[in-house]
Amino acid sequence: MQIHRHKAAISRKELSKPVFAAIQQRVIQEGDSVFDYGCGKGSDVRILKKQGYEVTGWDPFHAAENKKEFADIVNLGYVINVIEDPKERIEVLKESFKYAKKCLIVAAQVLTEDQQTQGKSYADGIITKRNTFQKYYTQNELQNYISDTLKVDPIPACLGVFYVFKDDKYREHFLSDKYIRQYVCRPRQYKTLEEKLEPYRELLEEFANTVGKLGRLPKSDEFSKYNELKQNLGSTKKALTFCERLFEDFNFAEIAENRYNDILVYFAVSMLRGKFKLKNMDDGIKKDIKIIFGSIAEVKAEASHLIHKLRDHKNIYEACAKAPVGKLLPDSLYIHIDYLDFLSPLLRLYVACATTFTGEMSDATLVKINRNKRKISFLYYNNFDKNPHPELQHSIVVDLRYLTVKDWIQSKDNPPILHRKETFVGNNYPGFAKFAKLTRQEEKAGLFDTGEFIGRKQNWEEIVKRKGLKITGHRVFVNS
Numbered sequence: 001m002q003i004h005r006h007k008a009a010i011s012r013k014e015l016s017k018p019v020f021a022a023i024q025q026r027v028i029q030e031g032d033s034v035f036d037y038g039c040g041k042g043s044d045v046r047i048l049k050k051q052g053y054e055v056t057g058w059d060p061f062h063a064a065e066n067k068k069e070f071a072d073i074v075n076l077g078y079v080i081n082v083i084e085d086p087k088e089r090i091e092v093l094k095e096s097f098k099y100a101k102k103c104l105i106v107a108a109q110v111l112t113e114d115q116q117t118q119g120k121s122y123a124d125g126i127i128t129k130r131n132t133f134q135k136y137y138t139q140n141e142l143q144n145y146i147s148d149t150l151k152v153d154p155i156p157a158c159l160g161v162f163y164v165f166k167d168d169k170y171r172e173h174f175l176s177d178k179y180i181r182q183y184v185c186r187p188r189q190y191k192t193l194e195e196k197l198e199p200y201r202e203l204l205e206e207f208a209n210t211v212g213k214l215g216r217l218p219k220s221d222e223f224s225k226y227n228e229l230k231q232n233l234g235s236t237k238k239a240l241t242f243c244e245r246l247f248e249d250f251n252f253a254e255i256a257e258n259r260y261n262d263i264l265v266y267f268a269v270s271m272l273r274g275k276f277k278l279k280n281m282d283d284g285i286k287k288d289i290k291i292i293f294g295s296i297a298e299v300k301a302e303a304s305h306l307i308h309k310l311r312d313h314k315n316i317y318e319a320c321a322k323a324p325v326g327k328l329l330p331d332s333l334y335i336h337i338d339y340l341d342f343l344s345p346l347l348r349l350y351v352a353c354a355t356t357f358t359g360e361m362s363d364a365t366l367v368k369i370n371r372n373k374r375k376i377s378f379l380y381y382n383n384f385d386k387n388p389h390p391e392l393q394h395s396i397v398v399d400l401r402y403l404t405v406k407d408w409i410q411s412k413d414n415p416p417i418l419h420r421k422e423t424f425v426g427n428n429y430p431g432f433a434k435f436a437k438l439t440r441q442e443e444k445a446g447l448f449d450t451g452e453f454i455g456r457k458q459n460w461e462e463i464v465k466r467k468g469l470k471i472t473g474h475r476v477f478v479n480s
Contacts, residue, residue: 006061008082008132009040012047018077018107018161019044025360026177027103027163028053028073035071037096038079039063074100081108084123084133093149103165106146110160111136139358139405153273158359159396159405168280172270176285178360179266179352181341183212183255185247197242200232207236208243208250215259216291260292261345268303268345269352309346310353317371319346327423333369336384336425337362351376354398358405361396366424374400381418385431388438388474391415391457414458419448434474441476445469 015023022028032053036045039057048055058066076096083089097104119126125135137145139159146154146162154162155171165171185208197204203225210223217236220226226236233239243250263285270276278286278296286296293299309315320328325342326335335343340351347369354376355361364378377397381390392415397406410416418424419442422435429435442448447463454460464471470479 002131003084003127003133004131005082005133007130008078008134009059009062010043011041012043015047016044016077016107018105018157019048019075021157021161021360022073022075022105022163024362025157025174027105027157027174032073032102033071034073034075035069035099036075036077037068037099038076038092044075044077068095068099070099070101072100072102073105074103075105075107077105077107078109080106081125081135081137082133083135084125086124089135090149093146097150097152097164097166100164100166102167102170103163104150105157105161105163106142106154107161108142109134109136110139110142140403156355156357156359158361159407161359168277172280173282175270175273176266176282179269180262180285181258183209183258185209185212185243185250197246200242201246203229203232204239204243204246207239208247211240211243211252212250212255214288215256215262216288256292258341259288261348262341263288263292263299264302264306265345265348265352267299268306268349269356271300271303272307272349272353273356306345306349310350313372313374315346316350316369319344320369320371323347325426327420331370331372333371334366334379334424335369336366336429337364337378338429339426340367342426353400354378357400357403358396358398364396365390368395376400384418384421388421388471389417389419389457389460390421391417414456416455417457417460419454419460431474438471438474438476442471445476447476 014020019028028034034048034053034055036042036055036057039045039059039062041062042057042059045055045057056066056069056071057063058068074096076093080089080093083092093106119128119134122133125133128134137160139156142160143154143156143162146152146164150164152164154164155174156162163174165174185205206225207223207229210218214222217240218226223229229236229239233242240252244252266285289296289299293302320333323333323335323343325339326333340348343351350369351367358378361367361378363380365381365384366379368377368379370376375397377395379395380393382393384390392410394407394409397408398404399406420435420439422429422432422439425432425435445467447467447469448454450463452459452463454463465479468479470477
C-alpha cells in the first residue's frame with residue numbers, strides 16, 4: 001500500500017500548538033535558534049522569521065533541498081505520528097534529538113479515553129481517507145515512548161506536546177521558572193507621598209523589585225545601588241518601610257511568605273518527578289534556599305512533609321475549606337486560573353500533580369478541585385470577562401488515582417453556564433465590581449429564588465424571560 005505522508009502537512013496562518021506553547025512557556029526565548037525538523041509546508045518557519053527568530057526548516061517532501069541543522073531548539077511537530085514504520089519512527093526521534101542543543105519539542109496526535117479514531121486499521125495506527133497514516137497515542141503512552149527511546153524524562157507542555165531537555169540544568173531552569181513567580185512592583189497612583197522620598201522614588205522602585213524577586217532583603221552584591229541606597233536612606237530596613245508606604249500591594253511579610261511557598265512547591269514538584277539532582281538547580285535558588293530555609297536539608301524535609309500530606313485526601317478537603325479565594329461547594333472548590341498562586345502550597349502542589357501529567361493549562365478559565373475524589377478539572381468557558389453568564393465549552397478532567405485524562409467537549413444545545421462570577425476571583429480582579437453588581441441585581445429580581453435549576457443555558461433563559469427581564473452586558477433590564 002502506498003502511503004502519502006506529505007498530504008498530512010497543512011498550511012497555517014498561526015503558529016502550531018507546540019511552537020506557540022514553547023514561546024508562551026519561555027522554552028523558545030529571544031536569541032535562541034530554532035530548527036523545524038519535518039517542517040511540512042513551513043508555516044511555523046515563516047511566522048517565526050517574521051517575529052524575528054533565527055529559524056530554519058527541513059522536510060523530506062516540501063523542503064528536501066534544505067539542510068538539517070543544529071539549533072538551540074528543535075521542533076518535531078506531529079511527525080512521528082505520520083510515520084508508519086516503527087523503526088523509522090525511532091530513528092527520526094533520535095536524530096531530531098541529536099540536532100537539539102538545549103531542547104527538543106515533540107508533538108503527536110493524542111486521544112483521551114473518551115475519544116475514538118476514524119479510519120482503516122493499519123500496523124499500529126490507521127489509514128485516513130486521504131491515504132495518510134496516523135498513529136494515535138494516549139498522553140501517558142507518548143510520554144513513555146519518548147522516555148524509553150531517548151532515555152530522558154520528558155516534561156509535558158500540554159496534551160500531546162512534550163519538552164525533552166538536552167541538559168538537566170536546562171530542565172531545572174524551566175521548572176523553577178514555571179513554579180516560582182516573577183514579581184513586579186506596581187507604583188501606587190500618586191496622591192500624597194512624603195516629599196523627602198520623591199527624589200529617591202526610582203531608586204526605591206528598583207529596590208522593591210529586587211526584594212520582590214528575592215523574597216528577602218538583598219545582600220550587598222545582589223543590588224547594584226546598595227551603597228547609594230544606604231547613603232541616602234540609611235539602611236535596607238528603612239528603605240523597606242518606605243517601599244511599603246509608597247507602593248501599592250507591597251507587603252514584605254506577604255512577599256517573603258510567597259517566595260517561601262514558591263520554592264517549597266517547586267522543590268516538592270521536582271522531588272515528585274524523580275531524577276532530581278541538586279547540582280542542576282540554579283545557583284540563585286540554592287542561595288535563596290540557604291538564606292530562607294537555612295539549608296537544603298530543611299527545604300527537602302519541608303517538601304517531603306508536604307508530599308506526605310497529599311496521601312490523605314482529608315488534607316485536600318480541609319485545605320479547600322480554608323482557601324482565601326474561590327467558590328467553595330460541598331464537593332469542590334472552583335477557582336479562576338489566575339488565582340492558583342493564592343492557594344496554599346498543598347493545593348498548589350496538588351494541582352501541579354495534574355499539570356505534570358497533562359502539561360500547561362494556563363489557557364483554562366477555571367480549575368475545579370474535587371474535595372471528595374482525587375480529580376482535578378480544567379474548565380474552559382467562552383469569554384469569561386465579557387459574557388455575563390459564560391457557557392462551558394469543554395473540560396479536561398484528570399483522575400490522579402488512575403492517572404487518566406478525559407477531554408469532554410460540551411454540547412452546544414444546553415450547556416452549563418456560570419452565575420456569581422465574582423465568587424471565582426479575588427476582589428482585585430479587573431471585573432470584580434461589575435460581576436458583583438450584576439449578582440446583586442439578579443438577586444433583587446428574584447432570579448435565584450425560583451426553586452428551579454438555573455445551571456443550564458436554556459433553563460436560565462426561560463426563567464429570565466418569564467420574569468419579563470433581559471440581561472445585556474452586566475445589567476438587568478425590564479424587557480419592554
